[in-house]
Amino acid sequence: MNKFYLLLAMIVLPFVTKAQNEIIEKHNNLVYYNTNIKDYLEFMKENSEDPKVLELIAEMQKQNVALEEYLNTIQLPEAEVAAEAEMPEEPAEDWGTDEGETDQNWDPGVPETEEEEEMEGFGMSRFIPFRNKIKTTFEIQFGINNLNKKSVGAGLGDPDIYTPASWYWEFGLLTKNRLGGKTSKVALSYGFTYLINRFSIDNDLRVDVLNDQPFFINVEDSKKNPKLNVGYLTVPIAFDFKLSKRFQFSIGGFAGYRVHTIQKLETKTGYERINEERSANYLLNNWIYGAKVSLGVRGFNIIGRYCFSNLFRENNNYDFNTFMIGTAIRI
Numbered sequence: 001m002n003k004f005y006l007l008l009a010m011i012v013l014p015f016v017t018k019a020q021n022e023i024i025e026k027h028n029n030l031v032y033y034n035t036n037i038k039d040y041l042e043f044m045k046e047n048s049e050d051p052k053v054l055e056l057i058a059e060m061q062k063q064n065v066a067l068e069e070y071l072n073t074i075q076l077p078e079a080e081v082a083a084e085a086e087m088p089e090e091p092a093e094d095w096g097t098d099e100g101e102t103d104q105n106w107d108p109g110v111p112e113t114e115e116e117e118e119m120e121g122f123g124m125s126r127f128i129p130f131r132n133k134i135k136t137t138f139e140i141q142f143g144i145n146n147l148n149k150k151s152v153g154a155g156l157g158d159p160d161i162y163t164p165a166s167w168y169w170e171f172g173l174l175t176k177n178r179l180g181g182k183t184s185k186v187a188l189s190y191g192f193t194y195l196i197n198r199f200s201i202d203n204d205l206r207v208d209v210l211n212d213q214p215f216f217i218n219v220e221d222s223k224k225n226p227k228l229n230v231g232y233l234t235v236p237i238a239f240d241f242k243l244s245k246r247f248q249f250s251i252g253g254f255a256g257y258r259v260h261t262i263q264k265l266e267t268k269t270g271y272e273r274i275n276e277e278r279s280a281n282y283l284l285n286n287w288i289y290g291a292k293v294s295l296g297v298r299g300f301n302i303i304g305r306y307c308f309s310n311l312f313r314e315n316n317n318y319d320f321n322t323f324m325i326g327t328a329i330r331i
Helices: 002-046 051-073 079-086
Strands: 136-152 167-179 186-200 205-210 213-218 227-242 247-269 272-279 287-297 300-307 318-330
Touching: 002 051, 136 186, 136 300, 167 227, 167 318, 186 247, 205 247, 227 287, 287 318
Parallel strands: none
Antiparallel strands: 136 167, 136 318, 167 186, 186 227, 205 213, 227 247, 247 272, 247 287, 287 300, 300 318
């Protein structure tokens, strides 16, 4: 008879455990979204001075608190404990742990407490279903870039960078981890990105190599500014400080490896317009590294970046460092 109950329990247990786990997961999601609503109500208060609007927001906050208190009183089932209490004793056999069961006390995606707040910029990620299971965000960073020209060899071509047409783009996956307890306002962010620097050269020069040295030569019959595009795979890391609900500050660095270099030229000879792409390493530095800082105000970030590495490998002609100013959005 004991074996019959044991076999029955083995058949029914996975279904019972699955149902109880779903209840726990849905409850955790309710707590998470209710906490986000509380944050957005605070932001709404900061962006309105209308007495009627503020009164309605206050009523919504009361309902939010009431829902939070009710969710805290809900007794969640303990699937594993309840199942083990009903299992008949079989001292002669050891069935071990069912691989299908999960430990409800460990879930890296669920906040440690209901009031835990993720430190991240404004974006659509808060509205993604089950966002509490994923801490990685997709960031698009963009802005202008130019060159800090420390030295140019005598008699060599000196590129004049046209800043309004010289852009940089960066696409990456970033993760943030809070440092310290639930009240900490410091987080560590890191990830992988693809960085593109594009330089528009106003005085119609392009990069070439002679005698194992880089130099800039003139582009005859140039129709538009020659473009130098350089792409890198980078690893950024930064410390993020949440100074208040409106202000955030970040400082860190980045390092990466060059993966492509392309020069785009457009010339016109007679009635012909010629578009040309040239690809080579042009003795550009394979490695890039530098520092970055950013200041966030109401979800809008101003970012500054400076490369300590020379644009070119060690040479006698040019000592250039890239700098960037831009902003970012997160999805």
